[in-house]
Amino acid sequence: MNAYLAFLKKEFYDYLRSYKLFVLMMVFLALGFLNPISARYLPEVAASLLPDGIQIQLPQPEVMDSWAQFYKNISQIGIIILLIVFSTMISNELQKGTLIHLLTKGLSRTTILLAKYSSALLVWTCCYGISFLVTYLYNFMFWPLTNVPHLLLGIFCIWLFGCLLLALLLLGGVLTKTSIGSLLCTGGFFLICMGMSLFPPLQEIQPAILITNSISLLQGQSLPADYLVPILLALLLIGISLSSAVVIFRHQQL
Amino acid sequence: MMNVLELHQVRKTFGSHDVLKGVDFCVPAHSILGFIGQNGAGKTTTMKLILGLLPKDAGEIQVCQETVSFGNTKANRHIGYLSDVPAFYDYLTPYEYLQLCASITHMSSADCKRKSEELLTLTGLWQSRKKRIATFSRGMKQRLGIAQALLNEPDLLIADEPTSALDPIGRKDILSILTQIKDHTTIIFSTHILSDVERVCDSYAILHDGIIQRHGSMQSIKEKASNRMQLEFMNPESMQHFLSKTQFSTKICTDTELQITHDNMSQLQSKLHQELLQQKLSLRRMEIVEPTLESLYMEVVK
Numbered sequence: 001m002n003a004y005l006a007f008l009k010k011e012f013y014d015y016l017r018s019y020k021l022f023v024l025m026m027v028f029l030a031l032g033f034l035n036p037i038s039a040r041y042l043p044e045v046a047a048s049l050l051p052d053g054i055q056i057q058l059p060q061p062e063v064m065d066s067w068a069q070f071y072k073n074i075s076q077i078g079i080i081i082l083l084i085v086f087s088t089m090i091s092n093e094l095q096k097g098t099l100i101h102l103l104t105k106g107l108s109r110t111t112i113l114l115a116k117y118s119s120a121l122l123v124w125t126c127c128y129g130i131s132f133l134v135t136y137l138y139n140f141m142f143w144p145l146t147n148v149p150h151l152l153l154g155i156f157c158i159w160l161f162g163c164l165l166l167a168l169l170l171l172g173g174v175l176t177k178t179s180i181g182s183l184l185c186t187g188g189f190f191l192i193c194m195g196m197s198l199f200p201p202l203q204e205i206q207p208a209i210l211i212t213n214s215i216s217l218l219q220g221q222s223l224p225a226d227y228l229v230p231i232l233l234a235l236l237l238i239g240i241s242l243s244s245a246v247v248i249f250r251h252q253q254l
Numbered sequence: 255m256m257n258v259l260e261l262h263q264v265r266k267t268f269g270s271h272d273v274l275k276g277v278d279f280c281v282p283a284h285s286i287l288g289f290i291g292q293n294g295a296g297k298t299t300t301m302k303l304i305l306g307l308l309p310k311d312a313g314e315i316q317v318c319q320e321t322v323s324f325g326n327t328k329a330n331r332h333i334g335y336l337s338d339v340p341a342f343y344d345y346l347t348p349y350e351y352l353q354l355c356a357s358i359t360h361m362s363s364a365d366c367k368r369k370s371e372e373l374l375t376l377t378g379l380w381q382s383r384k385k386r387i388a389t390f391s392r393g394m395k396q397r398l399g400i401a402q403a404l405l406n407e408p409d410l411l412i413a414d415e416p417t418s419a420l421d422p423i424g425r426k427d428i429l430s431i432l433t434q435i436k437d438h439t440t441i442i443f444s445t446h447i448l449s450d451v452e453r454v455c456d457s458y459a460i461l462h463d464g465i466i467q468r469h470g471s472m473q474s475i476k477e478k479a480s481n482r483m484q485l486e487f488m489n490p491e492s493m494q495h496f497l498s499k500t501q502f503s504t505k506i507c508t509d510t511e512l513q514i515t516h517d518n519m520s521q522l523q524s525k526l527h528q529e530l531l532q533q534k535l536s537l538r539r540m541e542i543v544e545p546t547l548e549s550l551y552m553e554v555v556k
Contacts, residue, residue, distance in 0.1 A: 006357030010343065017345035017386075097341040101402055104305050104335040107358045109325070250325050254307050 004111050007102075011119035020085050021123060027081050028127035031073045032134030039066035040142045063143040067151070068215055070135045074128065074158055075211040079165065082127070086120050086166060087182045090173035100254060109249045113170060117242060120166045128159055150217045153224050157210040157217075157231070164207060164234045165189075167241035174245045174252070207234040257316075258283050258332075258410045258440040259304065264313035266299055273299050275464030276313070281410070281457075286436055288451030288472075289444040290547075291461035292555060297444040298338075300461065301414050304442075305335055318409050331359070334403030334439070338415035340395055344388035348379050348398050351387065352405055359406040373401035377431060393424030400431055404439070411441045417450055429454050448547050458547060460554050467554040475545055483522060486511045486539035499533055502526070513543060 015021035040061050050056065090113070093099045099112065132155055165186050172185025193208035207230045216222045257280040266274040273296040281287045291297045302308040304315055309324035316322070318332045342351055349370055356366035374380045377397035382390070390398065396416060403411055413432070417425040432441060433454050445451060451458055452472065460468040487493040490509040497504065502522070505513045516522035519542065530537065543549070
């Protein structure tokens with residue numbers, strides 16, 4: 001436990017001093033602001049930019065527009081930045097050989113991977129949480145009396161998918177010892193999910209539905225029960241990815 | 255004296271390349287072993303096998319009577335390791351790095367503080383303890399490497415070519431630190447710089463062609479009977495004259511100098527005197543060539 005905490009602390013020194021945490025915080029904070037403000041004021045800005053004499057009827061902005069922006073921005077820009085920042089989390093250490101001295105001191109390889117994954121998870125959770133809170137507060141300011149159904153379940157779906165991608169990133173890094181390998185592993189997984197969505201029986205269970213379709217949950221077009229299988233599948237894949245990464249890493253020659 | 259490290263018939267193959275074909279040696283406590291070999295001879299592979307970082311194909315390795323197995327870091331609690339170009343986390347300070355190492359080895363915070371201060375002073379890094387490792391020179395990183403390797407007061411320090419990448423001053427610093435710590439720990443010091451071995455080591459092991467070709471104490475090299483003599487003639491003509499008549503096997507060094515090798519030194523001396531008298535030749539210099547680590551090494555790798 002001592003070794004785990006010490007390595008976790010080292011990871012946070014890295015995130016802080018190499019500005020990874022700062023970059024992620026800024027991006028997610030900006031996304032948090034952008035969602036409600038663009039939803040609330042974009043129609044007014046668009047109307048003011050129209051030439052004199054032309055009038056178009058724009059719909060009244062709603063809280064759902066802001067949440068739709070949140071889902072879109074986090075699942076695209078947010079996730080991509082997250083993957084880029086964490087793509088080097090294990091490959092860098094394997095390439096530079098920084099783990100050698102620590103391993104010869106008795107640090108277990110399983111501890112290294114668990115500390116790496118949990119620190120990435122913690123950063124992802126905090127950044128995502130900040131973005132959500134900022135959007136939520138602004139939404140509450142702009143549309144105080146509007147209730148959104150299944151909001152927390154939708155938020156959980158995106159968070160879980162982020163956790164799955166981080167696990168795949170770690171597996172790719174251990175397998176290939178390169179950051180490109182990490183990114184290809186997650187990209188390949190996403191493509192497989194997209195491939196699965198072309199076939200109706202698989203369409204509803206593939207895990208990428210957690211980020212591509214969860215807005216429909218808020219809009220009442222789908223039910224929480226529809227997400228049970230993708231959630232369980234995502235949890236299973238996280239378990240498989242992490243345990244495979246541990247098994248491979250324990251047998252890897254360094 | 256107890257052996258801190260023992261290797262018995264250790265073999266390792268990479269693909270079709272047999273790197274180690276049955277390595278055998280042992281290191282007694284509180285001694286410095288110079289582990290010598292050409293680049294690519296398998297020194298680093300041997301060290302990584304001792305550390306359990308690579309799986310061996312056959313044989314047995316014991317550190318402090320404990321058997322080493324791949325991926326299992328249990329025996330590593332007896333070992334401190336210093337690689338040839340140690341890699342650190344550039345964003346940490348040396349003090350933070352030593353704290354990280356101390357937490358891994360379950361050292362108490364009081365012990366960690368005391369030991370870190372002691373080692374940073376020993377390695378001359380106390381003034382730089384608050385600077386980021388990114389600003390360190392190669393020599394400073396090597397010294398920090400020694401500090402981290404000695405943190406848990408290991409019974410065995412494995413130093414893999416610690417001086418190879420350093421300038422003369424950096425080399426001198428590292429060798430002087432190794433000499434200072436010799437009383438508390440046993441050291442294996444791999445290198446291809448023979449003068450470094452002669453300066454600090456008590457014993458040597460020469461790895462060549464996958465096996466230990468020579469192994470012994472530094473004292474034994476000096477005690478080893480010489481079988482060579484070096485002659486310097488007055489002029490090149492005298493030497494040519496000698497060469498045309500001699501029955502000894504000779505090796506020409508310059509146009510007036512040559513070396514003669516023979517199994518029996520006293521026989522060689524008397525026969526040589528006879529030959530010189532018969533040929534009426536006088537010499538400028540005649541001396542017995544003392545065996546050195548270099549001559550031993552050259553004999554092995556030739």
